[in-house]
Amino acid sequence: MPDRAPDPLVAEEPSLTPRHQEALQQFILLWGEMASHWGINRTMAQIHALLYAAERPLDTDEIMERLQISRGNANMNLRALVDWDLVRKTHQIGSRKDYYTAEQDVWKITTTIIEQRRKREIKPVQQALAACTTTLRTGEPLTNEEAQFVDRIDNLADFIDVFEGFTSAFLPFLQSRSGEQVKRVIQFAQKVRRTKNGEHDDG
Amino acid sequence: MPDRAPDPLVAEEPSLTPRHQEALQQFILLWGEMASHWGINRTMAQIHALLYAAERPLDTDEIMERLQISRGNANMNLRALVDWDLVRKTHQIGSRKDYYTAEQDVWKITTTIIEQRRKREIKPVQQALAACTTTLRTGEPLTNEEAQFVDRIDNLADFIDVFEGFTSAFLPFLQSRSGEQVKRVIQFAQKVRRTKNGEHDDG
DNA sequence: ATTTCGTTTCAATGCGGAGTGAAAGATAAG
DNA sequence: CTTATCTTTCACTCCGCATTGAAACGAAAT
Structure with a gap:
């Protein structure tokens, strides 16, 4: 039974500098905006941007947190991204969660x-x-x-x-x-x- | 209801056969649908489809009538189409109206x-x-x-x-x-x- | 078996962009 | 000038699609 640190909800990425955070924000917003000009779901594109920019696999909760979206929304769009072959589910030992990564090329x-x-x-x-x-x-x-x-x-x-x-x-x-x-x-x-x-x- | 209204404004295209009307309808709906999948205004595309399929220049009222849209809407999207260079304004002798045609190629x-x-x-x-x-x-x-x-x-x-x-x-x-x-x-x-x-x- | 941790679904809600129409603007004719 | 005809604008409304969130579901741990 692994006991967790009592730091429950505030899950800011600790390793990102403020300017990194800001640039990431810009990037995600840009990508979402662009996508919606091309008839692609804005949130789907934002998730994709986040994963493309991420230096490691992210789980659903991190994605929800960063983009301020609901679990259902995150889940649906992740599914769509996997269905489009733009994102892959991965796993980490010691965790039952699904983690997601985006193609880098x-x-x-x-x-x-x-x-x-x-x-x-x-x-x-x-x-x-x-x-x-x-x-x-x-x-x-x-x-x-x-x-x-x-x-x-x-x-x-x-x-x-x-x-x-x-x-x-x-x-x-x-x-x-x-x-x-x-x-x-x-x-x-x-x-x-x-x-x-x-x-x-x-x- | 009366069998035939003597209304001079109801200007159904008299020369189109029923099947022609229907095919035109299908075509317009298809085009609008497709456009909206690509982030292009549905109505704008429908107008374009109508003009592409039309055998002669149409005026604003005909377009409003056929697509069941308001004057403002028709006007805005016609302007956009002209701005995009997809449609040209033309004129007919004896009329002050603007008529519109779409490129055929x-x-x-x-x-x-x-x-x-x-x-x-x-x-x-x-x-x-x-x-x-x-x-x-x-x-x-x-x-x-x-x-x-x-x-x-x-x-x-x-x-x-x-x-x-x-x-x-x-x-x-x-x-x-x-x-x-x-x-x-x-x-x-x-x-x-x-x-x-x-x-x-x-x- | 039950509990626990995660994911998925879907009816209800909300929001942003599309559409409306009346009023203002243009322009030609009288 | 005024009138008549047609076009454009813009504040408001409306609708479709995205989003929510709670409940159902699934699967691993115990």
């Missing part, structure tokens, strides 16, 4: 986020677009205006396909932390562009 | 959106990250943990720089509607990756 983090968002959002859109054209093609032949609309939807769908190809071609680069390779491809792209310039027209 | 639309979001969101993040490190470097030399944190912030900032380069290298391709060129670059990217594979190590 920014390239991997980005890859993961892109992959996850792609998985969750591209396919449904493609299906929904298909559903639109299906609605239009039901029954009678298309009127001119309907045909025009179908064309526009198709343009969109085609574009999304190319974009998909583009993304899946480049994800492996990010995954393998190969900044140099990315730069090579950028240079090639610029060359292709100069070479081909003027050849394209919209006739 | 999906490549251009995408370019524009990416450019705008970059403009609005990348720079502020870079500055805020810089501010974090400034906070840390104020006064005393860095402790070990502080130095570690600075490193992580720097990693992030560096990554954003590369990403910026990547984006600005590829935007011109989208702008010029050059799907073919994009495909060439993708192929090259894949070749580079195969070639270099195994050369990178993490030592």
Whole structure:
């Protein structure tokens, strides 16, 4: 039966200097703000920022304390982060608690986020677009205006396909932390562009 | 209720077939939904969808009517769309009203959106990250943990720089509607990756 | 078995950003 | 000038989504 120090609730990180605390605060707020501009849960991003910046695994209580959020909230968003593969549960000997750590490699983090968002959002859109054209093609032949609309939807769908190809071609680069390779491809792209310039027209 | 109201203001689009109406509805809802997943105002996206799908310029009242939104709302979001360069004001002879049209080229639309979001969101993040490190470097030399944190912030900032380069290298391709060129670059990217594979190590 | 320590769920609540609409502002026509 | 027509603003309201917290659940220790 391990008896604990009677220092129950005030769990300020003792090892952080004031300016470290402040910078961490800035960082967390920034990350949350940015995320919410991209349709990602603010708190989820704040937890992620905290874990990214943390020098060691944190448990739920520490996260609650630092971000001033409820247990339920912390738990839900931690689950989401684990589900997104951005955070891992770990354990420490002598404790039954779950501890959490975030991936440290920014390239991997980005890859993961892109992959996850792609998985969750591209396919449904493609299906929904298909559903639109299906609605239009039901029954009678298309009127001119309907045909025009179908064309526009198709343009969109085609574009999304190319974009998909583009993304899946480049994800492996990010995954393998190969900044140099990315730069090579950028240079090639610029060359292709100069070479081909003027050849394209919209006739 | 009477079978037909003689109200001259109820201006249902007479030329749209029921299925066209329905598909349009689906399309608009889809677009709005998707946008809100990406941190973009739902109504703004719905207006954009409506204008993208429309076969002719629409005025504010038509937009209000179709989307069931207030004049103020329509106006604000139209302004935003014009500000984003996604929609243009046009005029018709014999009318003082403003009419609105959306760009039809999906490549251009995408370019524009990416450019705008970059403009609005990348720079502020870079500055805020810089501010974090400034906070840390104020006064005393860095402790070990502080130095570690600075490193992580720097990693992030560096990554954003590369990403910026990547984006600005590829935007011109989208702008010029050059799907073919994009495909060439993708192929090259894949070749580079195969070639270099195994050369990178993490030592 | 019971107790203890942790996690998860979910109905109820709260908050911030989106939307409203009346009033003010613009601009063209008379 | 005044009127008529259309646009813009902004203080207030409202709604959807995030958050809460208490109760249920689970699993290790005893």
